[in-house]
Amino acid sequence: MGEVFAVLADPTRRRLVEVLHDGEQSVTELVAAVAIQQPGVSRHLRILHEAGLVTVRASGQRRLYSLRRQPLREMEAWMRRYAHDERDRLGRLADFVDGPAAKPSARNRK
DSSP: OHHHHHHHTSHHHHHHHHHHTTSOEEHHHHHHHHTSOHHHHHHHHHHHHHTTSEEEEEETTEEEEEEOOHHHHHHHHHHHHHHHHHHHHHHHHHHHHHTGGGSOOTGGGO
16 A cells, blocks of 8 residues: 555656546547656556556557556545544544533523
């Protein structure tokens, strides 16, 4: 999982993942989407492929890239676990800060 975070730390690779979210793309289409030259896009795609984030298939002379969603799902599940812990902690902090005065008493509900 750490490799996925490291690979996605680069803004160009994040942009490629965003573009591939919409579906399979050729290298030419990806070059146009990220506005960097083809050798740079190919290098970033190789890194994404080695990290297991994209698949590639040949179609004649072209190479078509697709996003692999499983590594992103695993990363999301990992992050949700920690987000849940933080929500609980912030909820307890809010209860402490608000104190008993912020909670409606039985008399105020009538």
